[in-house]
Amino acid sequence: MNDEVFLKVEVAVLLECMCDRGAGALCLLKCSMCNYAFFFPPPYDRKFVITKDNVALMYHAPGKKREFNAFVLDKTYYGPYDETTCIDWTDDSKCFAVGSKDMSTWVFGAERWANLIYYSLGGHKDIIVACFFEENSLDLYTISQDAALCVWQCDTELDGLKPMPPKDAAREKNAEENDEEFLEELKGEEIHGKANPNEQETRHKVKYSRVAKYFFNKEGDFNNLTSAAYHKKTHLLVTGFASGIFHLHELPDFNLIHSLSISDQRIASISINCTGDWIAFGCSGFSCGLQVKVWNTSSSFCFVTFTEHTSGVTAVTFTSSGYVILSASLDGTVRAFDLHRYRNFRTFTSPRPSQFSCLAVDSSGEIVSAGSQDSFEIFIWSMQSGRLLDVLAGHEGPVSSLSFNPVKCVLASASWDKTVKLWDMLDSWRTKETLILNSDVLVVAFRPDGKELAVAALNGQITFWDHENAVQTGSIEGRHDLQMGRKELDKITAKQAAKGKSFTTLCYSADGQSILAGGLSKFVCIYNVKEQILMKKFEISCNFSLDAMEEYLDRRKMTEFGSMALIDEGAGGEDGVAIPLPGVKRGDMSYRHFKPEIRVTCLRFCPTGRSWAATTTEGLLIYSLDSGLIFDPFELDIDVTPSNIHKTLHQKEYTMAIIMALKLNEKKLIQEVIEAVPSNEVDVVCSSLPDLYVEKVLEFLASAFEISCHLEFYLTWAHKLLMLHGTKLKTRSVKLLPMIQFLQKSIQRHFEDVSKLCEWNIYNIKYALAISQQRGMKRLAEEASVDEEDLDSDSDYLMTLLTEDTANINNEPELIFF
Template sequence: MKFAYRFSNLLGTVYRCGNLNFTCDGNSVISPVGNRVTVFDLKNNKSNTLPLATRYNIKCVGLSPDGRLAIVVDEGGDALLVSLVCRSVLHHFHFKGAVHSVSFSPDGRKFVVTKGNIAQMYHAPGRKREFNAFVLDKTYFGPYDETTCIDWTDDSRCFAVGSRDMSTWVFGAERWDNLIYYALGGHKDAIVACFFEASSLDLYTLSQDGALCVWQCDTLPEGLRLKAPTGWKADLLRREEEEEEEEEEGAERETTIRGKATPAAEEQQGKVKYSRLAKYFFNKEGDFNNLTAAAYHKKVHLLVTGFASGIFHLHELPEFNLIHSLSISDQRVASVAINSSGDWIAFGCSGLGQLLVWEWQSESYVLKQQGHFNSMVSLAYSPDGQHIVTGGDDGKVKVWNTLSGFCFVTFTEHSSGVTGVTFTTTGYVIVTSSMDGTVRAFDLHSRGGTVYIHFLAGSTPWPNQGGVPSPPAQELSSEWPQVLSGHEGPISGLCFNPMKSVLASASWDRTVRLWDMADSWRTTETLALTSDALAVTFRPDGAELAVATLNAQITFWDPENAVQTGSIEGRHDLKTGRKELDKITAKHSAKGKAFTTLCYSADGQSILAGGMSKFVCIYHVREQILRKKFEISCNLSLDAMEEFLNRRKMTEFGNLALIDQDAAEEGGVVIPLPGVKKGDMSSRHFKPEIRVTSLRFSPTGRCWAATTTEGLLIYSLDAQMLFDPFELDTSVTPVRIRAALRQRDFTRAILLAFRLNERKLLQETLEAVPWDEIEVISSSLPDLYVEKVLEFLASSFEVSRHLEFYLIWTQKLLMVHGQKLKSRVGTLLPVVQFLQKNIQRHLDDVSKLCDWNRYNLQYALAVSKQRGLKRPSEPPGSEEEADASEDDDDSLHLLGGGPGHADGPLA
């Protein structure tokens, strides 16, 4: 249970590629992030990543009409059937080819996928358990090039498919007699999107060159006729009709077969025909680039189009009236989605990893989130564990809320990559270092994140290698940073002793030097290593030092006596993969890989290690053994993930990885004719390599975070399904615990409940204690059980509504056992910090509500006093009473409103 960490959430990355979807209620956005899926709850201001992952980056996501199921398809054609209710994978399927889009029918009975130049219709999985969730119904042929988009009619009778060959095909979902397929032309570029009009077969088609064609159908959806069955189906149907006629004697019946019209009506009705009513162009003045994404809301007739220049348009159809135009980015808009009410529009920009939700009527942002443009290299937890600060190679510093998963402030003052970030002890100030030669401090209490300290490292004369700048003083003075000389190679890591004024510096010269900050900045000890040092960290109590070296070892040292106390060989635990262009095997390439980041656990008994690998290892320090290994990613779209070379990519001309696979897509070099080239010739296709750049344990010890190539991954303890008793014997049963409660022997009941360690039973036992007896029972608890009760109280604050009751428990336990707990401050520190984190969260929430209600009550009191001063001689309905009634209306209006969404997920 102590190391039952599971993937909890993904921060730092909000959108990569694929299509966006709104849930059926319109309050949440489903965004594909690499090979994972994140749900952004806009109403409750939370984001949560589903605990699932595909083998490659997600290409498309199809959402069922009821919002219960989702089909997630990656770039390799592997599909996952996901239940959004229980957040689990129900079925795996492989489409045997790259899928471009997937769409459910409005009735939820079928779904269509576009693959290559064909469209395949499957029976949608139902709510009952099935042996095969995906059953192929029909395969539709017609387009000569890759299919790009799908749209259904409202009655699920037909669907349209767009293609790169500039044509749009309308297919019947059933065997219609007057509509088998219909091909529409009129465009000069690839089709980007196609949309049916509400309750109609009328169609809108949009192409990449910014052209919109309006198509009118001469047949209503009700005019589609089913094709008469032939062969054995017709004989069977005729027998069924004869039997029904015998049972219903004398009843007149219409001469139709399964919706088949009479022959006379069939002769009068012809085939379905389309005619083009109008053709519009978005880029008449040539101000915009290619159209890249579009969405259409059928009820409000709103068309949203996104372009490669980062501009989007809002038009009203079919008149093509421009409503709004705005530039949201300088990168192409990759995906557009509209919620069910038509008020919110979601935009995804893959170039910047940006996700925006725009309310077009009020012209304001509902959500504006963006991750680091380049990889994240450092992170730090706040002292209470509620916030995480990250620094990236893009020079940005972002602060994330661990509860909501949103970034609420971004600092862009650094002009180069950020190398280190940390919180001060108060948790209100962030100190950062950068490759631009500056150390900056940011105040979180100031709204703008004002920089109030700015140290310019370039103004001092120390060399870039071998010198360590001393840390700035806490109080600003005329003292300049000093130069600590002694290393003969580049500095690879710095770490302060949390208990003493000692600085440890690791270098490539195979030494770790300890500097005394309180005694003339001199070197107290020099630790000799067997290889170049890559990372260094102190244990939380400062009594031990861990160093990661280039030979993939982790050595442990006693900083007081400068004696090595142990070492761990981690080369076999890294298991690095083979890159696509490597000439050597993964086994030989692992010889050059090592751990590059270390972090002790909150209790100091374990240590986390990560580096150029997809694995994060947690070791027991004293036993020097591997306790658990976490695979942070299974995304094969990243490099160095596979151990063996994929021979399918080897040809007689060499490795296919040397060929730009994205040459025909946006941003690549397109060569349509011999000798003709266009596009950015400097653009190159590359695959990012999987790596872990930083690791940190939460101060509460219940979770840890890692900055990786895919983003900021958070792993937390999952104790829901684990049975972890304490000193259990046959006398500890739920029956005896409840019997002790009936006898009002609360102390015995609590001890037995914590020995059994079942959460529901613990909650029942503690809440059965009267509030006026909590102090007496708290004093009778043994010291060993006080820590367990505090840990349960800390976790209960997250979900329970009995806030005052649990606060009384916490207060009495700390007041009675406070002196005894000081002797075990090292082991109790994570529990106390976890308790402080949850209490502080409630304090912030309740204080905002109380402040707002205080001003409302003052206003209501002032209005009531004004009404009380009214002269009693005034008759009812006088002018003063009318004024007072107007004041009442204003007061009710103000009381009803409030800053409920003032602190929305804007960053």
């Protein structure tokens, strides 16, 4: 089979699923046989171009109906002398441009135009990276690898393209009667371009002229331009470089809008959405396990990445303040990162190089501990000085997990030696107690109140311990809840494979009533600790491209000898074996294709108790409670109805109306009732609320801060409730901790937004004050400017002057800044 036929078959297989797309769809696919890609150009979507080596092949795309010969070669374009790198179409699909490694760009007509068959553009000194047509025009932009941009202007509009004269009818009839000539016609028309056409060919033809050439700011030869994208409607050009920097320019004036570095890897691909609001970048470099990323849960954006580690990161944790992140790595270091300045301000190391497998920090944030998987030791450091305080020895196997008691200064360490040791941090770090289990211990976790310890072992059990008395208080058999799938290369069934699986991560809920468990499975289980029963299972992924997703393998992949993935089908063939050895130069060139196994590596509950996060093979997943659409009444009786609540509110019985609304537990109704209370009545209503409903009101206030703009009103409610009922709430602080943290998080978010606005207004006030003092006065060249120190000395004095001056000078209205 020759290359052309094979290429057509390859494209037909790849595009078989695309044959039912309607007109107007824009598709871009990548073929392993071609250099660049093939396009469905708008608006017809009936033709696509493939570039192979230095040749461009145009095919007719199939329609909605199945056809015997779906892909027909229409034209073959010859022009570049080297491999092609990029393609772009005009908006009406009349022409397309092809960039090449020979530093030239070729413009071809998709149809036979009388005044445009081909056109060659030079002017570059390096490989062409991208070429873009202007919107509804033949004007062209070409970008080369040496960061040069050429702007080409065409003397002809798209409507000025003239079709070729019709062929002689007798000639067409004779061509159809000749079989050989008819077969030659099926191979497609060939168009050969010349770099320097003669004068007769260029007469009355489309002409291009270079009107401008720009150069991007470069840091050196190593920082080549690697990718580019252009949004025609907004005239926005995005270019990426090998150093991870990207530029935003406005064309055709080449105005720099923004420049930013997003990575230390080469930016290999850029794409802009249809509205021009979002830009996607793809980096060819791959540095899995070497980075610590911090995400904003509100915006779902990663706002900082730390890359100081040189090996896999095994554990990450926050301090109690929330402004320091600690990470342990296999490179033998534990690093502390500051979220104020975004820097690595402390690095902890061991006397002998060790691979750290787990990490823990105490509630005060002063003691940092890390466990080693090769020396079986636990290292203790001081956060303030960075000094190594002690090395705890005693385990006879790799240390798998560490956890500090949130209330007492006690450290629990788990090991593969089937023990859990409790270390007293106040008594010279001596062993306080040793808990012996029946299997290797994988993970330990303290309850938020510090009164219970959960332990997960290799036998699939979760045991609960009273660590003060070293007594087991309960256990959960979780092996059957894992529901492990069967991998393609497994020789046993999933039921038998599940006997060797277990939970590898545990996390208590914020109130300590439930516990999350995950491991080598696609399910995350949540158990009730008191009843020791399974409450719910969460399926983290439905992606069947991952391994171990199905309990039973597909019968089509099974033979009498087992799975087809285990069979070496190509042994002894000319192309090598199906599963080649490393270093093989025949066959698939040692290409390795593997399916990552689905698993859950870590689980953490949010301090507010409203959500929890899971790091999995699929990515970072966040699950959150959404009770707004659920009818969940509280102590509901027959008299609690929306009409009775409105009637009570109309009678100005605010306390009773709030209690009735909390019983009905509809968020919009609660908001309506609370916002109807006058501000001068808040103190009286708060003092008359029962203790049970104070918690409900505080919980509503925490959620209301997220969506409401009545900040002062809700802050007054929160202040009065905490001042009047603070003593009673403190006695139930452990139970109310998630709600208080949720309230604090909501207030903190608004504080940050308002503080930024206030800081911005300070400078506006200073400017307005300086202008008001200069109004009506002739400013001399030697006159000094207003002293900033005097302006900052008294903010009240500034506001007074601003109000008086701006209101009195020229009878102008008073200035108000928001």
